[in-house]
Amino acid sequence: MKVVAQGTFDILHPGHVHYLREAADIGEVHVIVARRENVTHKAKPVLADRQRRDVVDALGMVEEARLGHREDIFVPIEEIGPDVILLGHDQHHDADAIEAALADRGVDCEVRRASGREPAFEGELYSTGAIVERICEERC
Numbered sequence: 673m674k675v676v677a678q679g680t681f682d683i684l685h686p687g688h689v690h691y692l693r694e695a696a697d698i699g700e701v702h703v704i705v706a707r708r709e710n711v712t713h714k715a716k717p718v719l720a721d722r723q724r725r726d727v728v729d730a731l732g733m734v735e736e737a738r739l740g741h742r743e744d745i746f747v748p749i750e751e752i753g754p755d756v757i758l759l760g761h762d763q764h765h766d767a768d769a770i771e772a773a774l775a776d777r778g779v780d781c782e783v784r785r786a787s788g789r790e791p792a793f794e795g796e797l798y799s800t801g802a803i804v805e806r807i808c809e810e811r812c
Contacts, residue, residue, distance in 0.1 A: 673699030676754040680706045681724045682717035687798035690789040695758045696733035702752045703737040761788040
């Protein structure tokens, strides 16, 4: 079974690892890393597109990581042909709208939402925003 996970993956952290492990529990993981130019719902990534893709691709649970398409987010999904798209628990995407858009394009694929992850210990940072904030507090 092929599973697509997608995201920005700016600074890899435990929340990303949790998400990708959950995807791997479902099947073969193919990751679509958002291009910087396409990130409009939050701050642009700090790290370059290729660097973020390469780091994600190096993870053992990931079969393949690729950059997203510049104009059409569904092109890589059509190329991969997944059985499941696993959305991150806090991603802004509407699962029903994605399923409808996929159906309109003739892509038969289930869309699921990943579970969240609680910090494993006090002070653990598991979001890019929290990590950047801590860096600024301690180093800026």
